[in-house]
Amino acid sequence: xxxxxxxxxxxxxxxxxxxxxxxxxxxxxxxxxxxxxxxxxxxxxxxxxxxxxxxxxxxxxxxxxxxxxxxxxxxxxxxxxxxxxxxxxxxxxxxxxxxxxxxxxxxxxxxxxxxxxxxxxxxxxxxxxxxxxxxxxxxxxxxxxxxxxxxxxxxxxxxxxxxxxxxxxxxxxxxxxxxxxxxxxxxxxxxxxxxxxxxxxxxxxxxxxxxxxxxxxxxxxxxxxxxxxxxxxxxxxxxxxxxxxxxxxxxxxxxxxxxxxxxxxxxxxxxxxxxxxxxxxxxxxxxxxxxxxxxxxxxxxxxxxxxxxxxxxxxxxxxxxxxxxxxxxxxxxxxxxxxxxxxxxxxxxxxxxxxxxxxxxxxxxxxxxxxxxxxxxxxxxxxxxxxxxxxxxxxxxxxxxxxxxxxxxxxxxxxxxxxxxxxxxxxxxxxxxxxxxxxxxxxxxxxxxxxxxxxxxxxxxxxxxxxxxxxxxxxxxxx
Numbered sequence: 001x002x003x004x005x006x007x008x009x010x011x012x013x014x015x016x017x018x019x020x021x022x023x024x025x026x027x028x029x030x031x032x033x034x035x036x037x038x039x040x041x042x043x044x045x046x047x048x049x050x051x052x053x054x055x056x057x058x059x060x061x062x063x064x065x066x067x068x069x070x071x072x073x074x075x076x077x078x079x080x081x082x083x084x085x086x087x088x089x090x091x092x093x094x095x096x097x098x099x100x101x102x103x104x105x106x107x108x109x110x111x112x113x114x115x116x117x118x119x120x121x122x123x124x125x126x127x128x129x130x131x132x133x134x135x136x137x138x139x140x141x142x143x144x145x146x147x148x149x150x151x152x153x154x155x156x157x158x159x160x161x162x163x164x165x166x167x168x169x170x171x172x173x174x175x176x177x178x179x180x181x182x183x184x185x186x187x188x189x190x191x192x193x194x195x196x197x198x199x200x201x202x203x204x205x206x207x208x209x210x211x212x213x214x215x216x217x218x219x220x221x222x223x224x225x226x227x228x229x230x231x232x233x234x235x236x237x238x239x240x241x242x243x244x245x246x247x248x249x250x251x252x253x254x255x256x257x258x259x260x261x262x263x264x265x266x267x268x269x270x271x272x273x274x275x276x277x278x279x280x281x282x283x284x285x286x287x288x289x290x291x292x293x294x295x296x297x298x299x300x301x302x303x304x305x306x307x308x309x310x311x312x313x314x315x316x317x318x319x320x321x322x323x324x325x326x327x328x329x330x331x332x333x334x335x336x337x338x339x340x341x342x343x344x345x346x347x348x349x350x351x352x353x354x355x356x357x358x359x360x361x362x363x364x365x366x367x368x369x370x371x372x373x374x375x376x377x378x379x380x381x382x383x384x385x386x387x388x389x390x391x392x393x394x395x396x397x398x399x400x401x402x403x404x405x406x407x408x409x410x411x412x413x414x415x416x417x418x419x420x421x422x423x424x425x426x427x428x429x430x431x432x433x434x435x436x437x438x439x440x441x442x443x444x445x446x447x448x449x450x451x452x453x454x455x456x457x458x459x460x461x462x463x464x465x466x467x468x469x470x471x472x473x474x475x476x477x478x479x
Contacts, residue, residue: 004254005041005225006246007079007201009239010270011069012044014229017205017238019282021053023273025065031269032072038262040076041225042112045069046105047080051088052432055439063108063424070109077138079112080105083341084124085402089431090342092374094405095127097412097430102131104424116142116174118343121376122162123400129167140201142172145180146298146338150380157191164196170225171196175204176340177300182210182217189221199224204239207300209290211240219254231267232274236288243267297324298331303344310352319355326351333386334370335378346370363390373397419444
């Protein structure tokens with residue numbers, strides 16, 4: 001076996017999982033020189049919820065962030081998370097939007113695009129895979145891992161084979177809720193290494209406290225790359241910490257080759273960022289604890305926080321465990337979708353409605369859309385009685401949902417109009433129209449303010465009275 005490669009998630013998933021994606025570019029830059037020198041296979045820096053958080057909470061242009069990180073990390077591959085036909089949003093977009101987003105992501109600095117679909121419907125990955133390859137990115141489609149009567153090891157091996165045929169350069173096992181236990185990881189990785197010819201990249205969290213053990217068994221099975229998070233932001237609902245795995249494998253045939261001293265240097269820079277975020281209440285103790293309930297309910301950490309928020313708003317926090325118990329029932333009725341964005345939110349919200357108003361007395365529009373097939377093909381058999389209660393006699397979509405969408409990019413460009421300062425603005429608007437427009441208006445107001453406050457150009461000195469000869473000198477400005 002060769003060395004185990006590591007992707008560090010400290011600049012994306014680590015703070016998304018622990019701190020609601022509130023790490024700013026100014027928090028990141030001081031550590032970049034050290035991070036860039038460590039020798040990671042890649043750094044995950046973009047995608048997922050970072051795009052929304054930049055615009056909505058941090059007053060950052062996400063494209064500026066990407067360009068800044070690309071400049072600060074010249075020696076390391078940069079990686080992003082891409083939700084297939086959803087891109088980074090919560091609905092399906094037309095293929096022309098998907099193409100432009102892949103193109104601009106790569107042009108602005110992304111090397112590796114990890115592409116997943118919440119339902120593992122490969123039709124929802126087709127466009128993103130094709131366009132990632134077209135514009136020269138490393139294409140890493142993911143298996144959204146879960147357990148259910150339909151999600152067997154054979155299911156995932158078959159899915160991986162299909163993705164390789166579609167053009168995958170790397171296959172990711174995306175274990176978003178830390179459900180992949182050590183022996184299951186050993187078995188699945190062994191099968192994949194034996195049956196497909198591309199590297200295997202394993203992503204998990206440490207929500208249930210099993211992440212380190214899962215990585216060790218996966219390493220023994222020959223996994224090529226794993227996702228870790230530098231220790232200040234490692235463990236809990238984040239990824240297993242980087243340094244312990246590096247230390248555990250040192251001197252073995254899977255030695256990572258990473259220097260613990262360099263990792264310590266980077267951790268020293270990032271530790272005050274963690275401390276500040278915790279002091280500000282952005283990181284809760286709950287997200288740092290082991291929670292084996294995840295194994296029972298399959299609820300990712302981000303979904304848990306969303307449920308708590310919904311119940312608080314309804315003054316029904318005492319119904320928390322009732323909702324957790326309802327989630328597996330809803331998931332079964334809905335055809336066993338993996339619980340990852342956006343299906344985790346859909347199933348969770350439906351469970352809240354069922355507990356508070358009675359089982360299936362109300363259906364949010366997202367539940368209806370999921371059961372109608374707007375998100376793609378559900379993995380298992382749907383409870384048809386429940387589906388009829390939700391959508392009546394509406395026809396269920398059986399084609400690739402994006403085939404029903406006309407090109408959208410020109411329409412978004414026309415809507416945004418005078419606010420466009422770069423082509424990337426159109427993409428920001430397409431994904432988050434209201435949030436992006438507010439951001440652009442704020443950006444313009446700030447620019448106007450700076451213009452007004454700039455010192456005025458001094459008035460030219462008066463010319464001499466009635467000169468006999470005037471000479472005009474034109475300065476060469478080098479244009």
